[in-house]
Amino acid sequence: MSNWLDDLGLEPNEPRAGPSFIERVRHAPDDDDYPIPDNFGGLDRNLLGQDGEEEETRFQQLIRHWINERQAPDILPGQEMLLGRILDHVRKQSDDVQLLRADPDSSEDEHFRIMLVQTEIERVKFVIRSYIRTRLFKIEKYARWISANAEVHEKLSKAELDHARRYARLTEYHFNQSVLQSFPPQQRSLADNMPFMPPIVPAPDKLRPVFVHARQECPPVQLPDGTSIAMEKGRISLTPYYVVEQLLLRGEVELV
Amino acid sequence: MAAATHQYGDLATQLLTDSRRSTATDTLLKYNDVLVRSIIREQRQLESLLQTAISSHPDEATPNPLLPTILLYQTAINRNKRCLLAYHAHRIDRLKDLYWSVGGALPLLLSMPSVGPSHTGALSPHEVDFLRSYNASILALRTESFSSASSLSQKDAGVLTEDVDLMAPIIKPPKDLHVLVRVVRDCGVVHTEQGAIDFRRGHRFLVRRADVEHLIVQGFLEEI
Numbered sequence: 001m002s003n004w005l006d007d008l009g010l011e012p013n014e015p016r017a018g019p020s021f022i023e024r025v026r027h028a029p030d031d032d033d034y035p036i037p038d039n040f041g042g043l044d045r046n047l048l049g050q051d052g053e054e055e056e057t058r059f060q061q062l063i064r065h066w067i068n069e070r071q072a073p074d075i076l077p078g079q080e081m082l083l084g085r086i087l088d089h090v091r092k093q094s095d096d097v098q099l100l101r102a103d104p105d106s107s108e109d110e111h112f113r114i115m116l117v118q119t120e121i122e123r124v125k126f127v128i129r130s131y132i133r134t135r136l137f138k139i140e141k142y143a144r145w146i147s148a149n150a151e152v153h154e155k156l157s158k159a160e161l162d163h164a165r166r167y168a169r170l171t172e173y174h175f176n177q178s179v180l181q182s183f184p185p186q187q188r189s190l191a192d193n194m195p196f197m198p199p200i201v202p203a204p205d206k207l208r209p210v211f212v213h214a215r216q217e218c219p220p221v222q223l224p225d226g227t228s229i230a231m232e233k234g235r236i237s238l239t240p241y242y243v244v245e246q247l248l249l250r251g252e253v254e255l256v
Numbered sequence: 257m258a259a260a261t262h263q264y265g266d267l268a269t270q271l272l273t274d275s276r277r278s279t280a281t282d283t284l285l286k287y288n289d290v291l292v293r294s295i296i297r298e299q300r301q302l303e304s305l306l307q308t309a310i311s312s313h314p315d316e317a318t319p320n321p322l323l324p325t326i327l328l329y330q331t332a333i334n335r336n337k338r339c340l341l342a343y344h345a346h347r348i349d350r351l352k353d354l355y356w357s358v359g360g361a362l363p364l365l366l367s368m369p370s371v372g373p374s375h376t377g378a379l380s381p382h383e384v385d386f387l388r389s390y391n392a393s394i395l396a397l398r399t400e401s402f403s404s405a406s407s408l409s410q411k412d413a414g415v416l417t418e419d420v421d422l423m424a425p426i427i428k429p430p431k432d433l434h435v436l437v438r439v440v441r442d443c444g445v446v447h448t449e450q451g452a453i454d455f456r457r458g459h460r461f462l463v464r465r466a467d468v469e470h471l472i473v474q475g476f477l478e479e480i
Contacts (some may be wrong), residue, residue, distance in 0.1 A: 087420070115433060122430045122466060130426040159400035164391040170386065174348065178382045179340045182296045184303040187337060194334050
């Protein structure tokens with residue numbers, strides 16, 4: 001933990017890229033769960049948004065995973081626990097809002113705050129929705145690859161995996177019904193890989209370049225040309241996805 | 257078929273042009289049944305030519321003098337197949353886009369003038385089947401998901417799915433709690449936060465966005 005103190009001191013004069021979206025959210029005055037008395041968020045709540053490297057709230061974690069998921073070519077491990085917690089929190093807050101609204105004693109000012117909370121709840125839901133839909137898009141795109149590769153399965157929730165399997169079956173059935181069944185038997189396979197043709201089962205392209213922002217000091221990574229590069233904190237680089245894949249999975253970097 | 261000007265693979269190129277046009281104009285074109293059938297016919301024809309070319313030289317010790325011909329047939333077959341599959345995959349993607357753009361309201365989608373009822377419309381019967389099964393799969397996903405996610409409250413899994421409407425649009429984050437809408441088509445009495453509202457054509461209401469989101473998506477209401 002000593003290096004964050006150092007960083008704190010260096011921050012003003014150190015040349016570095018602008019704050020990431022996460023950091024801007026972190027310092028935004030209207031914190032996610034500000035006006036609600038119920039202290040559900042527990043330890044990681046930070047009401048006043050002090051400067052520094054305090055732990056991120058759950059919603060900030062979700063936003064980070066959401067942006068990662070949107071930028072990464074591969075499917076990232078699903079954040080089921082986090083989602084579950086946030087959903088529980090959202091529901092609790094909705095209940096609280098209902099209670100407060102029904103309370104005739106609440107003042108004009110309080111009503112205004114309630115409205116802010118409600119709007120924020122809608123916005124949290126938006127991020128959740130977008131996160132799930134982003135995963136869904138990738139899952140459907142790579143459905144056949146997913147059902148053939150067991151090591152991907154643990155990244156998906158059970159419901160997502162079921163859907164991937166159903167979807168893979170569904171597309172195969174559809175291709176069979178509308179095209180392949182009318183072919184001569186020798187041509188009906190859906191598994192052939194021709195030289196000079198893109199593979200028939202689309203798989204994530206891990207060579208795709210991504211912008212990556214180091215959230216902390218990271219071990220050096222090996223670049224494709226053999227040189228290695230140290231990802232110091234705050235640095236933003238453009239690299240092929242596979243180079244930073246492990247760092248991303250450990251949460252040391254984020255995609256931007 | 258005008259054999260003089262016809263090359264193997266021409267038809268498949270036409271099919272791809274169809275797909276490209278569909279992307280460029282952002283519309284779903286009618287399913288090109290005629291073209292698909294003639295390509296399949298071409299496939300069968302190619303296969304029999306290929307088989308004759310192979311069997312004309314049963315001696316396996318010396319190379320078949322028709323090898324270039326065989327290679328040509330084989331390439332044509334592979335290309336046609338990929339084009340056909342690409343055409344169908346592209347249509348499926350478009351259909352899924354349409355499905356999500358109306359918020360997963362399948363009956364509404366199938367009755368849309370641009371899509372039409374299955375026998376006269378732009379879809380092949382298999383595509384209608386596909387949409388039905390896809391819809392079922394999505395519904396199953398909606399009920400299943402979160403049930404494992406919310407370890408803290410198993411019993412409320414169903415409530416959680418209602419909390420977050422997966423079908424709502426994800427283009428713009430919500431900025432306001434309420435939205436001013438104009439009713440474009442009658443959609444009867446809807447229960448909202450302020451009580452039941454009878455949405456009649458031409459009227460305007462200020463309502464909570466979350467209550468009517470699906471009606472906006474499905475085109476019953478219009479944001480002002």
